[in-house]
Amino acid sequence: MLDKLFFIFACIIIPVLWGVIVNWIFNQWRDRSDDRSDDDYIFPDYQI
Numbered sequence: 001m002l003d004k005l006f007f008i009f010a011c012i013i014i015p016v017l018w019g020v021i022v023n024w025i026f027n028q029w030r031d032r033s034d035d036r037s038d039d040d041y042i043f044p045d046y047q048i
Helices: 002-032
Strands: none
Touching: none
16 A cells, blocks of 8 residues: 555656756756847746
């Protein structure tokens, strides 16, 4: 039973952590870019 709960927990937590880490990396990469524009930051809309 504990194995099933751990598997369900891992299936939820690992993708969420992956998304947070990748988002943070791309934000850092964009902030260090030299060709930044002066436009206001527009947060992309990821609705399905």
